[in-house]
Amino acid sequence: MFRAGLTCTSVAVACLLWATVTAAYEHSFQRWSGKKFWNQPDYTRLELASFEAASFKPVGNLNALTDTFTLLGHPAFPKYSVRIKQSDFCDGTVAAYTGYIDVEARHLFFYFFESRSDPDRDDVIFWTNGGPGGSSSMGLFMELGPCRVVNSTSVVYNKASWNANANIFFIDQPVDVGFSYAEHGEYVSTTEEAAKDIAAFVSIFFEHFSSFKGRALHMAGESYGGRYIPLFSSAIYDQNIELVKAGLTPINLTSAIIGTNGVTNRFTQITSYYDMQCTPASVEPITDISTCTRMKQAIPRCQKLMETSCIAGFDPIGCDEAIEVCRMEIQDPYWKSGMNVYDISKKCEGSLEETHCYPITKLIQQYLSQPHIRQKLGVDPSIPLDKPLSSHNVGLAFAGTLDGLHPSDLYVAALLERGVDVLIYAGTYDWICNWVGNERWTLALDWSGKEEFVSQSLREWKVNGEVAGMTRSAKGFTFATIDGAGHMVPYDKPWESLEMVNRWLKNRQL
Ligand SMILES: *[C@@H]1O[C@H](CO)[C@@H](O)[C@H](O)[C@H]1NC(C)=O
Ligand SMILES: *[C@@H]1O[C@H](CO)[C@@H](O)[C@H](O)[C@H]1NC(C)=O
Numbered sequence: 001m002f003r004a005g006l007t008c009t010s011v012a013v014a015c016l017l018w019a020t021v022t023a024a025y026e027h028s029f030q031r032w033s034g035k036k037f038w039n040q041p042d043y044t045r046l047e048l049a050s051f052e053a054a055s056f057k058p059v060g061n062l063n064a065l066t067d068t069f070t071l072l073g074h075p076a077f078p079k080y081s082v083r084i085k086q087s088d089f090c091d092g093t094v095a096a097y098t099g100y101i102d103v104e105a106r107h108l109f110f111y112f113f114e115s116r117s118d119p120d121r122d123d124v125i126f127w128t129n130g131g132p133g134g135s136s137s138m139g140l141f142m143e144l145g146p147c148r149v150v151n152s153t154s155v156v157y158n159k160a161s162w163n164a165n166a167n168i169f170f171i172d173q174p175v176d177v178g179f180s181y182a183e184h185g186e187y188v189s190t191t192e193e194a195a196k197d198i199a200a201f202v203s204i205f206f207e208h209f210s211s212f213k214g215r216a217l218h219m220a221g222e223s224y225g226g227r228y229i230p231l232f233s234s235a236i237y238d239q240n241i242e243l244v245k246a247g248l249t250p251i252n253l254t255s256a257i258i259g260t261n262g263v264t265n266r267f268t269q270i271t272s273y274y275d276m277q278c279t280p281a282s283v284e285p286i287t288d289i290s291t292c293t294r295m296k297q298a299i300p301r302c303q304k305l306m307e308t309s310c311i312a313g314f315d316p317i318g319c320d321e322a323i324e325v326c327r328m329e330i331q332d333p334y335w336k337s338g339m340n341v342y343d344i345s346k347k348c349e350g351s352l353e354e355t356h357c358y359p360i361t362k363l364i365q366q367y368l369s370q371p372h373i374r375q376k377l378g379v380d381p382s383i384p385l386d387k388p389l390s391s392h393n394v395g396l397a398f399a400g401t402l403d404g405l406h407p408s409d410l411y412v413a414a415l416l417e418r419g420v421d422v423l424i425y426a427g428t429y430d431w432i433c434n435w436v437g438n439e440r441w442t443l444a445l446d447w448s449g450k451e452e453f454v455s456q457s458l459r460e461w462k463v464n465g466e467v468a469g470m471t472r473s474a475k476g477f478t479f480a481t482i483d484g485a486g487h488m489v490p491y492d493k494p495w496e497s498l499e500m501v502n503r504w505l506k507n508r509q510l
Pocket of ligand 2: 214215216252254
């Protein structure tokens, strides 16, 4: 049953690609046959263990850490611990820490950089790349981190890093991504499962480092982060109930920041490929009239099929067919064009499998393969030196559970209803998770601020007097575009994206 787009399955950095999903159906038929698998799992709430307050000794201050691992645990989370060390690298002007969140046999790697401004008071950003299966080292070393890789052995200071005014985490998740690993063949195949570990990690960290208690936390990510971040944020929000019951300090979850996201609502996204290629929504139409006409004709059929088979009820055979029709008619013409799926204004440099169209991704992999860098970071020696940045296995495992077809917009609405602000941003040149589809689902989102949000027209937002993009905002919900940026917005437009984040942190306004 499977077909031309198979190469896409290794492109873990993309939004979940249709090809991956389609490939997984056969697999999931076998795995799930006879089960009502559209019934989406809830993220598993952690049961906090009861404990004596006196039995917990927080580390207190990050400065107390050394360049060898300190082990952090918490009696409320008996199955979890955190290994953390000082790792002087990348930024050079602020303290940096790396380590692992250990969840029995599962081990998640993270980087933490202090703010360049006021680390004792500034907010905290948690960043994850997408995929599923993409390593956050891509976000760190080519997008928004304190340094950028310039060749296989060197990095340079990034003046536009998002730690300008915030403390920031980068995490390789779920297990098998980047430097994260698992024993006994354990793996994670749903966002719900991944969310549980993230929520526990955040609590352990904030409990141990008391200077962070109550500090504003912003959950951020791009691409498949459009699925991760709404669920991770919701898991943290819901866990607060348990934390309060246990006498612990709740996490001050303040906002969710989601970049170039195409999966929060996949079904509104799919039709937007027509707008990108066949209208001047981003660049002048790049696809021929004959193909555009076919695409346009396929849209109502595609929407109807998805509505019937994927949304109103879930019929795996029907939904498979719907997605196949949509993929062939609406996505294939661009895939076959050799253009960069992350940037409609460019050809793909290298191949998707080799470079994700960006040769710098190879340099990141090479840079992180250096034994002295691995040692400095405390990377587990079991991680092979040639391990790719993206985990193919994770991409397949998530596809196998149809994780990307579960709606995430309901979580976004629920967060907004609870006063957690949400920023959705998109580069205008991104094709795969394009701004048109993002705008569409933000307008369609059902929440109590909908009317006010929808009634706003898009207005320009500016950086140094120049138009940086368009934005619309109401009641804590903001949509923004960044002109001339592809999928990896901070890579293409570092200053505009830093300004966007700084303004968002400061007063949730662009
Ligand atoms: C990498 O870049 C650094 C800094 O620009 C330079 O000193 C070094 O020679 C370069 N190494 C290679 C292998 O190109
Ligand atoms: C949460 O963070 C916000 C923004 O910094 C701050 O205004 C608020 O007081 C904090 N809330 C708590 C409960 O600490």
